[in-house]
Amino acid sequence: MAGVALLFSACLLTACAEDVRESAPVSTAPVIAPGRPGEEARTLSPAEAATAVPSPTVNAADVRYVQNMIVHHRQALDMAALAPSHASSAKLKALAARIHDVQEPEIRVMTSWLDREHLPRPDHHADHEGMPGMAAPEQMKALRAASGATFDSLFLRMMVAHHEGAIAMATTALTEGSHLTVEQWATDVIAEQTAEIRRMREMQGTRPSPTPALHRA
Numbered sequence: 001m002a003g004v005a006l007l008f009s010a011c012l013l014t015a016c017a018e019d020v021r022e023s024a025p026v027s028t029a030p031v032i033a034p035g036r037p038g039e040e041a042r043t044l045s046p047a048e049a050a051t052a053v054p055s056p057t058v059n060a061a062d063v064r065y066v067q068n069m070i071v072h073h074r075q076a077l078d079m080a081a082l083a084p085s086h087a088s089s090a091k092l093k094a095l096a097a098r099i100h101d102v103q104e105p106e107i108r109v110m111t112s113w114l115d116r117e118h119l120p121r122p123d124h125h126a127d128h129e130g131m132p133g134m135a136a137p138e139q140m141k142a143l144r145a146a147s148g149a150t151f152d153s154l155f156l157r158m159m160v161a162h163h164e165g166a167i168a169m170a171t172t173a174l175t176e177g178s179h180l181t182v183e184q185w186a187t188d189v190i191a192e193q194t195a196e197i198r199r200m201r202e203m204q205g206t207r208p209s210p211t212p213a214l215h216r217a
Contacts, residue, residue, distance in 0.1 A: 057178055057179065058117055058119075058178070058179050058182075059176075059177060059178045059179070061172070061173060061176035061177040061178070062173065062177040062178060062179040062182040063114075063117075063119055065169060065170070065172070065173035065177060065182060065186065066110050066113065066114060066119075066182060066185075067114070067119075067120075067121075067122045068122070068131055068169060069106075069110060069166070069169060069170075069185075069189070070107055070110050070111060070121070070122050071122050071131065071134075072131060072133070072134065072162075072165070072166055072169065073103040073104075073106060073107050074107065074124070075134060075135060075140075075162070076099055076103050076159070076162055076166075077099075077100055077103060077104060077107075078140070079096075079099075079135070079140075079143065079155065079158065079159060079162070080096040080097070080099045080100045080103075081096075081100070082096075082143060082144060082151070082155070083095075083096030083097075083151075083155065084096070086143075086144075086146060086147045086148075086151040086155075087148075087151055087152055087155065088147075088148045088149055088151070088152055089152045089203070091203060092152050092155060092156070092203065095196070095199065095200065095203075096155075098196075099159070099196070102192060106185070109185075110185070113181065131165065131169075132164070132165030132166070132168040132169055133161050133162040133163065133164055133165015133166060133168070133169075134162070134165060135158050135161075135162065139158060142154065143155060143158060153204075156200050156203055156204050157204075159200060160197055160200050160201070160204075163193040163194075163196055163197050163200075164197065166189055166193050167189065167190050167193055167194065167197075169186075169189075170185075170186035170187070170189040170190045171186075171190065173185075173186040174186050174187065
C-alpha cells in the first residue's frame with residue numbers, strides 16, 4: 001500500500017508540473033525589426049522573430065567572403081599608399097588616408113577571425129582573377145607610374161571600380177552567408193564604401209548615381 005501511495009503521489013506531482021508548463025504564459029507581443037539603410041522597420045510576430053535571426057554558424061559563403069575581402073582590402077591599401085607621393089589633390093590624399101585607416105584594421109580583425117575559426121588565411125599572392133573590382137597588374141603598374149593630376153584621375157577611376165566590387169561581394173555575403181559577424185562586416189562595407197564612392201564621384205565632378213537598397217534574401 002505504501003508503494004501504491006508513493007506512485008500515486010509521483011503521478012500527481014508530474015501532472016502538476018505538466019499543467020504548470022502548459023499554462024506558462026507565452027509572449028504575444030510584436031517585435032520591431034529595424035530595417036537596413038533605406039528600408040523601413042518591420043513588425044514581426046513572435047513566431048517570425050524566432051526565425052528572423054540568422055544562424056551564428058559559418059558556411060562556405062562566409063569563409064569565401066572573409067578570405068576574398070582580405071585580398072581585396074590589401075590591394076586598396078597598395079593603391080592608397082601611393083597617394084602621399086603621387087597625388088596632387090589634398091582631398092585625394094585625405095581620402096586615401098581614410099581608406100587606409102578603415103581597411104587596415106578590418107584586415108587585422110578578419111584575419112584574427114579566420115584564426116579563431118581555424119580557417120586558412122589567404123596567401124599574400126592569392127589569385128584574385130574574377131574578383132569584382134580588382135585592378136589588373138597592368139593597371140597597378142600604370143598607377144605607380146602616374147603622378148599629379150594624371151594620378152588623381154586614374155586613382156579615382158580605379159578606386160570607384162574597386163569599391164563597387166567590394167559592395168557586390170558584400171551583397172553576395174548578405175544573401176548567401178549565415179554568420180552574424182560576417183553579416184555585420186558586409187553591412188559595414190556597403191555603408192562605408194557607398195559613402196566613399198559618393199565623395200569620389202564628387203571629386204571627379206560627376207553626379208553620384210543612386211544606390212539601390214540592399215537587403216538579405
